Amino acid sequence: MLYDVVIAGAGPVGLFLAAELAQGGAQVLVLEQAANPDSPFKRLPFGLRGLNAPSLAALDRRGLLQAVEARQVRKPGKGEPPPPGTAHWLAQPRALGGHFAGIPFALDRVDSDRWPYRLPTPAGMQMAVDMQALETVLADRAQALGVQILRGVAVDAIDPAPDQVTVVAAGQSFAGRWLVGCDGGRSVVRKRGGFTFAGTDAEFTGHSLLVSLQDPSVLTPGRQYTGQGMCNFNPPGTVALADFDGGAGHRHVLDREGAQVLLQRVSGRDAVIDELHLATTWTDAARQATTYRNGRVLLAGDAAHVHSPLGGQGLNLGLGDAMNLGWKLAAVLRGEAGDALLDSYHAERHPVGAKVLEWSRAQVALMRPGTGARALAAVMADLADTPDGATYLAERVWGLWQQLDLGGTHPLVGRSVPDFVSAQGERMGEHLREGRGVFQVFTAASGMADALQAWQPRIRCIQQPVVDALGLAAVLVRPDGVVAWASDGAGDTDGLAAAATRWFGPAAGIRS
Template structure:
């Protein structure tokens, strides 16, 4: 084979999958149809699982620098609009259906961000900045990235995949489709992709304009739609509830954006320049399985939905962390039975939750009296301490858990921020992509790092998920389930 894995798509998800494979010695090619990174304005924040993933691969210093630049842009916007208090630290609370969540309403006696370490200090990060960091990370681990090369077809067999890239063909053992919501990989492979049809037209743009002083900052619900102004200068988002756009691929003009802003806000702006713009809908679909033979899907190729609540990028990053080590194990020949299939089993329920979470938001933003009545009830609940904590921790990904067959509250969740006996953090022990076994156990396997800490024994998978806790079943069973035969056991 020319490669062990070909990844279609060099967005954040494709780059993260490739990096996760490469740090384990897997030969990876990333094929991207665009000649340059896509700088279109998209996601503007990451959630806690994504921040933890970056921390566990040693990328926090680079992310902090990018976040600092974005926070300066936010401060600039707020100063221009009369100021306002900045939160004491970046927190990914955001909104639910354009109902803004105030960090001050969180339950003070049980702050879920308090013990997160560096991951609790990262939230405001643009998708373009994240992609740049991940591209550099992938190259450092030896990933080959070919830009301006489109995947146009492939033939999958029992022992590999022949992929057509432009005018050439390559042989690979596996193909990963991370090529977005209109994934050609998904379509050619024949994945089922059921869901619900779009009902809205959304625009998000970065503009230079005049007359926008009358646009209220933040999320605003009007009689005719929804709009957002900020939190960086020139950023505007509009939502109209008159069906999906007639065109998705034609260039977005200043006239189109001017009309949309006027329709939902009643404010007539003059747009001098469209720096970046995109259309979106609430089309919500999910592949029934993320694997067909030697073809796998990740990110938007596996699930699409509206961007409300900032879940899409984060959902895809979770896919990448879950898939990378499992596919590497399959290629290297040590994966226990069913390990690769656990990718769909674990990630599909998280994706299904996100789709419903987004559908609920669209419903309470609809301008009908019935929808607005429901919205008022939700807004009252969201303003309570328990309501803010529920919505905020859900958006931040703090309530995510895989069903690994255990009732222990830690098993299936992200590992806690631990300081190890040598003074280092657990996240640092995960930098090289190996699993970590916390405790004094006689294991001498190069797939696991054994460390000690003032805590009960714990097995942490390479993706940072707790797979076993001392006192909850046998360690040998957990090791065999996730790693097969382990030296020293």
């Protein structure tokens, strides 16, 4: 059978991308090397992840937010202990918005007036989830849309041809018109597909340990910097260590004795481990594919970019890749668009990935052992406790900084569309549920609502006043929720047809 798209990897990025493609009419096969989706590393404590504003908006725009929200890791109430293994910051008395290299910023310091195009939305700015719960929601969504998921099938080789790609996995051959590697930082698709993975080597090895300690009070809860690196302790027995060994300890299997030696050396405390339950390693190596597409092979998620997990940006970056790529590849498969649309995937997402890698490297610089890094961290902590500093950090951590360069003149073009709401309570997020573009007119301007009728059903055209239009007369939104065109004037349609043609393909009968 020739599938429209074969996806390597059934993690959150691969599953979300599969659902996007299937919603767009594609026949999708997902190959996953793990035989069982269940893993202790996907559950608390190691599976804890933070979703930022773009990810939550994406889930909302596909009707998945409530299902994920029902499984979120909630901050304990006053006087309540945090669930075992959850992050120490969830139990802080002061509401925190996130951190930079362990330096927190408080929500009461953030000035939300700095973001004039934000409107209240049920998606919010951040949410804590565990990987197991998120993958369950996304797998259910993908399978409900007809996606076929084969587990225990590891990709061994690929054979790209001009009109299709053959994938060899677990002794079987699968053919797809397109192949997308969502198979992680050690991606076989990337290695076999001829991609260059450029970047910087590791400075430290990160160790995540789940242990039973003889005396937990020996370690100080929270993040502590030491002469060897960093120790982050979440009682009663979750420990994250950053050992500045140049990455030498990565993928070394620790036993109890080895873990105890490591813990004592990095923490500088006489901590005794009675039992080692789980251990895994990671590094701060930061690399990015120089191109996200090579012929009919594309990359998304960790297959396209890797960096340290500091600040939890990796999952969000990958979900953004999937949201950007899915509708575009589906449109190409339907014959509504050509390579120019597909090439915009790399053009838009590669700069976003590069900036996240810079963010990760900057945090590592503040974590290095030594008096210089500690002095710089103290300065950063002072800045984080100011409205300017906290707002800047919030903008970066929550993903609000992202604006694609689409060449538009309106300041909203390239940004996530505000969640406009009508007097009847209909939200923009709900209008995007079908995975189509939306052209919404907020005024009663003559002919404005009919300007893009020839693009239906690719674009849903709505004339509907909203509670707060933010001074806009109309807005054209891509299926991923990115504003393609916006106007403040009721009669101003300059560039509208060009924007519609660029993102949704040509339509007859439209005057430019």
